[in-house]
Amino acid sequence: MAATLIARTVEIPDPGDLIARIPIPSGLAWVRHGEGLVGWGEAARVPVPPGADRFGEAQERLTDLFGRMEVEDGVGEPGSGPVAFCAFTFDLEAVGSIMIVPSTILARRSGRAWLTTVGVRPPTPAMPVRSPAGVTYEDDYAGAVDWMRCVEKALAVLGGGRLGKVVLARSLSAFAAEPFDARALLRRLAGRFPGCYAFACDGLVGATPELLVRRTRDHVESLVLAGTTRRGRDQEEDAALAAALVSSAKDRAEHAHAADSVRNTLQKLCADLHADADPHVLPLANVQHLATAISGRLSARRGILDVAAALHPTPAVCGTPPGPAMELIRELEPAGRNRYAGPVGWLDAAGNGELGIALRCAEVSGHQARLYAGCGIVAESDPAAELAETRLKFEAMQYAIGADPR
């Protein structure tokens, strides 16, 4: 029988910059505006098998694991006690979903900070942070021209009326002279995108603006994004681009697919649901998006993974209707997405947590980082404009990783 793990949470003075406290390159993170959780060490590693009930299976495995722990929680907040960081593959049939309970978790929210240790915590000597150097890029499976052909194929399917929207993605590989250190990427992402969730989980690193779901006791929130334009070179151009985005029929249609779907799904799970009547513009350092905030109270006891199971994949990353959109994505993206566009974040023993959609991210392994970016395609989409949009979106991770010196 496995030894009982002991999880102890104590309140601590403000630890300062959470990302700066991660001592090793393989640290875990979920940080926005300096608040959130970071972790390191592995008290438990829980792979999640693919399949239609993978979120249910993940919940069962976590309930079992947390249930076998002895918990002393002196804080009693969502995210205190033992926590699992998680990253799920986009495609429920793909392998690679993982949950990790770190042996040390450092957290800070709304003026409180706490430290959780799980199991016997060996001292973790701090390793210096290694910045990426000598980075070069290569297109993966679909280079620019091939990818535009895929968009054209999708447009032909959209023209047939079976699909309203499909999200197509492509990837780009970066190679560095030294193995990548997630902490260096996190620092740069958190610095430039403070309003995004900077995350790291077992090689998946990024900063996503999109919240799939946050569950705080019976309260759930989601921020739906779809519809994109660039930032202006000055205030005037920026405002003009934002106004054009709001009044673009193509972007409004693309956004409505995603917002309606999330609202309808949460409607079934919640009492007093509130959804913005019209999307607002969310400006980020490199792009601006149409955004709709949705929140409500769960009408029955459901954990965050139950809500994620109902929501994923949203039309912000898949399409409508989801079945045919997923089929087309599998056909046009044969290399698969791994955990890009899947749920990423953290979960606690009470069913609370935060899950973003893994966007503006890379799968990092040794010297290689595979960056992903995708775009919602609707009948009015133009392949060249969509390609330009993937370049804008790649720019977030390229900023973190560094430019190609060639």
Ligand SMILES: C=C(O[C@H]1C=CC=C(C(=O)O)[C@@H]1O)C(=O)O
């Ligand atoms: C699929 C991505 O973005 C989604 C989220 C915001 C805006 C999107 C768009 O305008 O296409 C996408 O739906 C991505 O960044 O790879």
